[in-house]
Amino acid sequence: MSDETYLCPGPCNRAWETAERIHHETGQPNNLTPNPGRPIWCPNCQDTINTHLLNTPKLVNNLGHGKLNTLAADLGRTSHPDPHASPSPAHDLRDEITRWTKRMEDETRTHLGHPPATGRRTINSAVAYLTGHLTPILNRDPDGIDFGATINTNHRRLLTATGYGQLTHRIPGQCLHCNRRGTLNRQNGEDLVKCRHCGASWDYEHYGFLARAASQGKPTKETA
Numbered sequence: 001m002s003d004e005t006y007l008c009p010g011p012c013n014r015a016w017e018t019a020e021r022i023h024h025e026t027g028q029p030n031n032l033t034p035n036p037g038r039p040i041w042c043p044n045c046q047d048t049i050n051t052h053l054l055n056t057p058k059l060v061n062n063l064g065h066g067k068l069n070t071l072a073a074d075l076g077r078t079s080h081p082d083p084h085a086s087p088s089p090a091h092d093l094r095d096e097i098t099r100w101t102k103r104m105e106d107e108t109r110t111h112l113g114h115p116p117a118t119g120r121r122t123i124n125s126a127v128a129y130l131t132g133h134l135t136p137i138l139n140r141d142p143d144g145i146d147f148g149a150t151i152n153t154n155h156r157r158l159l160t161a162t163g164y165g166q167l168t169h170r171i172p173g174q175c176l177h178c179n180r181r182g183t184l185n186r187q188n189g190e191d192l193v194k195c196r197h198c199g200a201s202w203d204y205e206h207y208g209f210l211a212r213a214a215s216q217g218k219p220t221k222e223t224a
């Protein structure tokens with residue numbers, strides 16, 4: 001381990017990062033406290049990574065019949081199909097994530113001095129092993145950062161590719177950055193509230209808190 005202490009690299013610090021950016025751009029003070037890592041990811045983000053990892057096999061197995069295949073099949077019907085184009089981007093994504101997960105199992109077994117995996121190896125068996133040893137993996141400095149971030153990224157890519165990430169919810173209220181109304185969205189499967197106008201983003205969990213904090217001190221009609 002190095003002497004360096006980490007701020008959690010997870011979505012829990014997006015609100016703080018955004019407040020920092022606003023502070024540098026406008027001078028508005030950042031009253032938030034960043035979440036420290038324990039030792040790298042905070043406990044909440046470790047839970048999120050665990051959930052994303054556990055969801056991965058189901059999402060990977062749902063990929064085969066998704067939209068991407070239909071698209072690829074349509075493209076294949078053109079008279080001069082690109083000979084280098086993948087016949088199925090969905091299968092490519094499935095293979096890529098399955099290979100990565102198995103490679104992480106192999107690397108972790110080597111690192112922890114466990115015997116190599118035996119028997120029929122699937123994404124389910126790799127995920128079962130990895131979730132069983134998640135704490136030492138995420139605490140590995142600095143590899144734990146990349147491991148957790150890749151799981152979160154893969155999860156998002158899978159949600160998009162399977163169509164689960166398509167729904168957009170409108171968040172009422174005013175952007176805390178550009179002050180426009182009606183521009184805030186939350187994408188299904190994402191932990192972020194994003195402003196369509198200025199691109200600012202916040203952790204969903206913290207947005208309500210920030211919005212309330214920002215409105216304090218301003219006279220409101222509700223005030224008795």
Ligand SMILES: [Zn+2]
Nearest residue numbers: 008012042045
């Ligand atoms: Zn965190």
Ligand SMILES: [Zn+2]
Nearest residue numbers: 175178195198
């Ligand atoms: Zn905005």
